[in-house]
Amino acid sequence: MYRYDEIDQRLVEERVAQFRGQTLRFLAGQLSEDDFRPLRLRNGLYIQRYAPMLRVAIPYGLLSSRQLRTLAHIARKWDRGYGHFSTRQNLQYNWPKLEDVPDILAELATVQMHAIQTSGNSVRNITTDHFAGVARDELVDSFVWCELLRQWSTFHPEFSYLPRKFKIAVNGAEADRAATYLHDVGLHAVRNADGEVGFRVIVGGGMGRTPVIGHVMQEFLPWRHLLTYLEAVLRVYNRYGRRDNIHKARIKILVKALTPERFRADAEAEWAYLKDGPSTLTGEEVRRVEERFTRPHYERLAGDDAGYLARLAAEPAFAAWVKRNVQPHKMAGYAAVTLSLKKTGVPPGDATAGQMDAVAGLADRYSQGELRVSHEQNLILADARQSDLHALWQEAKALGLATPNIGLLTNIIACPGGDFCSLANAKSIPVAQAIQERFDRLDYVYDIGELDLNISGCMNSCGHHHVGHIGILGVDKNGEEWYQISIGGNQGLARPGAPAAVGKIIGPSFAREEIPGVIEKLIGVYLDRRESEDERFIDVVWRTGIEPFKERVYDSDHQEQKRRRRSLATA
């Protein structure tokens, strides 16, 4: 964890006081609804379908057990006893009262947390690889860079009223686990021939209604210039991004309209004035931030703990969990454990206050008091000892957090959708549940192997449906909820030369109750066509194209059903 110094703490407290004043003015009728909206949004407060929704920032997904306990306490005291971990490494409360929000923010501030810029047209919470710091292929610790960027973007005076929201992702390892090509700005750490650290800067990617793979604006930006270059990019965007149409206001539209070459030239021209200016980072500052992070204390362990290996051999259920939910660690004898928030029957990403407290306990006992939130809406204990894994597994199982489905079909990513979100075209949670129920036989799910299934309730794509191997999108047809299905999307390196891929829509949309059947057919085509068990669903889609899938899904009996339904509806 980065530990705040006095100034960091004071700024967060001043923000709480500022927002308390704004809320009081609003409640007293001195601030209109229209004026209050952008102010509450930059404190994470939406007015949703049924109640306000408060989005708490979990900067780059890193949490201490103490913070998680406070989140649980808030859920109990001011909400209905649970929270929802989102795909943006944030936590959302769905039932707070507007007048309580200043108190909630004050409570968060006691554990160095806040809801700053979790919505609104500003730089949002910066996201990164949830295995930062422990992955074997790591080049730099991305948390340090995320924190530098968090401070730089917090209350940025020039860029607090951008044309639209602005999302930055940082990846510090060789493999891209932060989807850097699918953000407004993606920063991928690289080393040059001299061993110096810099960043590949990718601009203008994104999901939303027009998914775009970002453009590389700098192959190697030396780390010192990170902030000045970003200021140049943001200034070009702030001045020239469209503000007349909310659907055309993201930076990707500007990059496309100008062409990437022209955008690059404009950013360079702006940068010429800012480069080497006061925002140029210093080695002292990078070290200062590094040193304010608590660090795990690793024991010198041999690795391949004998007791652990014996359990693995003796208990298939434990071995299955390890295979799916445990990742290798850069330190011998340690492992990173994913606690699944995707148990069948529970909305993806939801955690009760009781579970949060229990996970905080697990973090204390097994992972040095820290944990991470992944964009797949799971929780990660990054520093567990191999010798503890069996005990940890048993405790996690008792808590309902040990579903061994990471990377598999039932590890569904889903946004809150129509059950909570006022922008939704359709519900997403019941769809996820129906699929999980259809595929509840674990051995079958194992046989299917690696498969990302992502669901969004509308084009805003909070459920990242574009990059799901199977993506499901809620659409509205004459006031009814329908679902469009795409296949072939991928986040992170898709194939050599393809940094990420956006799925292709297979055809006309479906009614909710048809979805599990459609997914079954897609899986059926895959199982028939795969050449070996190593060939994943996504590989088959790329090899064969979407035609065979289309054919199976839209075969005659499907048409027949549709006709029947239509004639029933008109009857």
Add this chain to the structure above:
Amino acid sequence: MTAIIRNRSVVDDPWQLLRPGDHGRQPAIPLAGDIIVPLTLWRAEREAVSFRAGRIGVWLDSHEDPAVIAEDLRLFGVVAVNFPKFGDGRGYSIARLLRERYGWKGELRAIGDVFRDQLFFLASCGFNSFALRDGEDPREALAAFGDFSDAYQSSVERRLPLFRRRLEKFAQA
């Protein structure tokens, strides 16, 4: 005269702001008095505007480029930037460019949909004068300059970002 905020106190404003009429029709130029004219008027009728009694100021709308007045700045008594809507943040960049790139040292005024909740950021970006929208009490708004005691970034108000000042503080400690 209306009350505005200048250099963190409330003062009467001697300037008359001229706004275009319907269909972009240019406003009539009063014979005397200090006037702030739209950039388009300045560019179209520079001579007529210059040879009259009274001081001249110019205002830019949020889509306009401050580069076009970079050479004229010494002629102005005030430069204003319009915020057509609270959420239109282009004026923040315009202010920094005027201060940091084109060297404007005089009065820089925020006009339009301006109220207390923007003051802290506006001041950071170089505005030192604020004509609040109708119905806002400038005296009450003064408190907003103290909303935050510091800021992380380099800005017009604090050229050195916090991380450079922090190091100095630590060095002294």
